[in-house]
Amino acid sequence: MLDLTLRFVFCALLGSVYASCPPRCECSEAAHTVKCVAKDLRSVPTGIPGYTRNLFITGNQISRIGPESFKGLENVTNLSLSNNRISEVESHTFSGLRSLRSLDLSNNQLAVIHPEAFTVQNQTLRELNLSRALYNHTSVMDLATSLRWSSLGSLQGLDLSDNSLIFLPSRIFSHLANLRRLQLSNNSLVAINNSTFTGLERLEELDLTLNALRTLTEEGLEELDSLPSTALLLGENPFTCTCGIEPFALWLNRSQGHVRDVEGLVCAFPASMRNTSMLAVGSLTLGCQQRDAGADLALQTSYVFLGIVLGFIGLIFLFVLYLNRKGIKKRIYDMRDACREVWEGYHYRFEIDSDPRLSQVSTSAEA
Numbered sequence: 001m002l003d004l005t006l007r008f009v010f011c012a013l014l015g016s017v018y019a020s021c022p023p024r025c026e027c028s029e030a031a032h033t034v035k036c037v038a039k040d041l042r043s044v045p046t047g048i049p050g051y052t053r054n055l056f057i058t059g060n061q062i063s064r065i066g067p068e069s070f071k072g073l074e075n076v077t078n079l080s081l082s083n084n085r086i087s088e089v090e091s092h093t094f095s096g097l098r099s100l101r102s103l104d105l106s107n108n109q110l111a112v113i114h115p116e117a118f119t120v121q122n123q124t125l126r127e128l129n130l131s132r133a134l135y136n137h138t139s140v141m142d143l144a145t146s147l148r149w150s151s152l153g154s155l156q157g158l159d160l161s162d163n164s165l166i167f168l169p170s171r172i173f174s175h176l177a178n179l180r181r182l183q184l185s186n187n188s189l190v191a192i193n194n195s196t197f198t199g200l201e202r203l204e205e206l207d208l209t210l211n212a213l214r215t216l217t218e219e220g221l222e223e224l225d226s227l228p229s230t231a232l233l234l235g236e237n238p239f240t241c242t243c244g245i246e247p248f249a250l251w252l253n254r255s256q257g258h259v260r261d262v263e264g265l266v267c268a269f270p271a272s273m274r275n276t277s278m279l280a281v282g283s284l285t286l287g288c289q290q291r292d293a294g295a296d297l298a299l300q301t302s303y304v305f306l307g308i309v310l311g312f313i314g315l316i317f318l319f320v321l322y323l324n325r326k327g328i329k330k331r332i333y334d335m336r337d338a339c340r341e342v343w344e345g346y347h348y349r350f351e352i353d354s355d356p357r358l359s360q361v362s363t364s365a366e367a
C-alpha cells in the first residue's frame with residue numbers, strides 16, 4: 001500500500017516535472033520545443049524540460065551566459081539566443097549541450113569571447129550564426145582564437161555577416177576543415193590576402209557581397225583560385241574601374257563559372273564608369289592604352305624639339321663662321337703658306353735623302 005502511494009507520488013512528481021514549463025515560456029512536449037520570446041528575461045530561465053530539442057530564448061535582455069546556464073539539456077539540438085544583449089561568452093558555455101547542432105547568437109554584442117567559447121562535447125556543432133553579433137571589429141581577434149580552440153572540425157555553416165569587420169586575421173578559418181558555407185556579406189572588408197581563406201578545403205559557398213572591395217589584388221585572386229569548388233558572390237562592392245583593375249576583370253572573365261553573380265557586377269567608380277559591367281571592362285574602355293599612346297606622343301614631341309634646338313645651334317655656328325669669314329680666309333691662307341713651306345722643306349730633304357752621295361755628305365757633316 002505504502003509502496004503504491006510512493007509510486008503514485010513519484011509519478012505525479014515526474015508528471016509535474018514533465019508538465020512544468022519555466023514562467024514566461026511556452027513549452028510543447030510533442031514538438032520538443034520551448035520558446036521564451038520577447039519576455040524581458042534577464043537570464044536563461046531554470047527548469048527547462050529535458051525533452052527540449054529546440055530552444056528559443058530570443059528578444060530578451062540576457063547579458064550573461066555561462067556553463068551553469070544550460071545544465072541537463074542533453075537533447076537540445078537547436079539553440080537560438082538571438083536578439084539579446086550578450087556581451088561575453090565564457091569557455092565551455094555550451095559544453096553540456098551534447099546534441100547541439102545549431103547555435104544562433106545573431107544580434108548580440110559580443111565584446112569578449114573566451115578561447116573555448118564554442119566547444120561542444122563530441123564536436124556536434126554544424127551551424128554557428130554570428131550575424132551582427134560582434135560588438136565591434138576588435139572582437140574579431142577573440143573570435144579567431146576561439147574558432148581555433150573550440151574544436152569546430154565538424155562545423156559546416158558560419159554566418160559572420162553584418163559585423164563591420166574591416167579585416168580578417170590571417171588563417172582565421174584554418175581549423176574549420178569541414179566548413180561548406182561562409183557568409184561574410186555586409187562587412188567592410190577591403191582586401192583578400194594570401195592567408196585569408198587558408199584551410200577551407202571543402203567550402204562550397206562564399207558570400208562577400210556588400211563589402212568595401214575596390215579591386216582584388218593578384219594575391220587575393222590567387223587565394224580565391226585556391227577554393228576551386230566554391231561558388232562566390234561578390235556583388236555590391238565599390239569596384240573602382242581604373243587601369244589597375246585589369247587583372248581582376250580578366251580573372252572575372254575567366255572565372256565566370258566560379259562567380260555566381262558575375263553578370264551583375266558593375267563598376268562603382270569613377271563616375272564615368274558607373275554601372276558598366278565588370279565583364280565589359282577591358283584595357284580599351286579604361287583608356288589605359290590611350291595613356292600609352294599619349295606617352296608615345298610626348299616622346300615624339302621631345303624628339304622634334306631636340307631636333308629644332310640642334311638645328312638652331314647649327315645655324316648660329318654657321319652665322320658665326322660667316323661673320324668671321326675674313327679672319328678665317330686669312331688664317332686659311334696662312335695655313336696654306338705654312339703648309340707649302342713645310343712641304344717644300346720636306347721635298348728638299350727628300351731629294352737630298354734620295355741621292356746616296358748627298359746623304360753620305362750630310363751624315364758625315366752631321367758627324
Ligand SMILES: *[C@@H]1O[C@H](CO)[C@@H](O)[C@H](O)[C@H]1NC(C)=O
Nearest residue numbers: 049050051052072073074075
Ligand atoms: C533525452 O531524450 C531521450 C530520448 O528521447 C530521453 O530518453 C532522455 O530522457 C532525454 N533526456 C532528458 C534529460 O530528459
Ligand SMILES: *[C@@H]1O[C@H](CO)[C@@H](O)[C@H](O)[C@H]1NC(C)=O
Nearest residue numbers: 054077078079101102126127
Ligand atoms: C534546427 O537546425 C537545423 C540545422 O542544424 C535546421 O535545419 C532546422 O530547421 C532547425 N530546426 C528548428 C526547429 O529550428
Ligand SMILES: *[C@@H]1O[C@H](CO)[C@@H](O)[C@H](O)[C@H]1NC(C)=O
Nearest residue numbers: 074097098099121122123124
Ligand atoms: C558522442 O556521440 C555518441 C554517438 O552519438 C554517443 O554515443 C556518446 O555518448 C557521445 N559522447 C558524449 C561524451 O556525449
Ligand SMILES: *[C@@H]1O[C@H](CO)[C@@H](O)[C@H](O)[C@H]1NC(C)=O
Nearest residue numbers: 082106107129130131157159
Ligand atoms: C543568421 O541570423 C540572421 C538574423 O537572425 C538571419 O537573417 C540569417 O538568415 C541567419 N543565417 C543563417 C545562415 O541561417
Ligand SMILES: *[C@@H]1O[C@H](CO)[C@@H](O)[C@H](O)[C@H]1NC(C)=O
Nearest residue numbers: 110111112135136137138139
Ligand atoms: C571595441 O570595444 C572594446 C571593448 O568595449 C574597446 O576597448 C575598443 O576600443 C573598441 N574598439 C573600437 C575600434 O571601437
Ligand SMILES: *[C@@H]1O[C@H](CO)[C@@H](O)[C@H](O)[C@H]1NC(C)=O
Nearest residue numbers: 132161162163164186187210
Ligand atoms: C548591414 O549591417 C548593418 C549593421 O552592421 C545594418 O545596420 C544594415 O542594415 C545592414 N545592411 C544590410 C543591407 O543588410
Ligand SMILES: *[C@@H]1O[C@H](CO)[C@@H](O)[C@H](O)[C@H]1NC(C)=O
Nearest residue numbers: 167168169170191192193217
Ligand atoms: C592584407 O593585405 C593588405 C594590403 O595588401 C594589408 O593592408 C593587410 O594588413 C593585410 N592583412 C593581413 C591580415 O595580413
Ligand SMILES: *[C@@H]1O[C@H](CO)[C@@H](O)[C@H](O)[C@H]1NC(C)=O
Nearest residue numbers: 170193194195196198219222
Ligand atoms: C603572403 O604574403 C606575405 C606578404 O604579403 C608574404 O610574406 C608571404 O610569403 C605570402 N605567403 C604565401 C604563402 O604566399
Ligand SMILES: *[C@@H]1O[C@H](CO)[C@@H](O)[C@H](O)[C@H]1NC(C)=O
Nearest residue numbers: 250253254279280281282283
Ligand atoms: C572574355 O572571354 C572570352 C572567351 O571566354 C573572350 O572571347 C573575350 O574576348 C573575353 N573578353 C575580354 C574582355 O577579355
Ligand SMILES: *[C@@H]1O[C@H](CO)[C@@H](O)[C@H](O)[C@H]1NC(C)=O
Nearest residue numbers: 264266268271273274275276
Ligand atoms: C544603374 O543600373 C541600375 C539598373 O541596371 C539602375 O537602376 C540605376 O539607376 C543605374 N544607376 C546609375 C547611376 O546609372
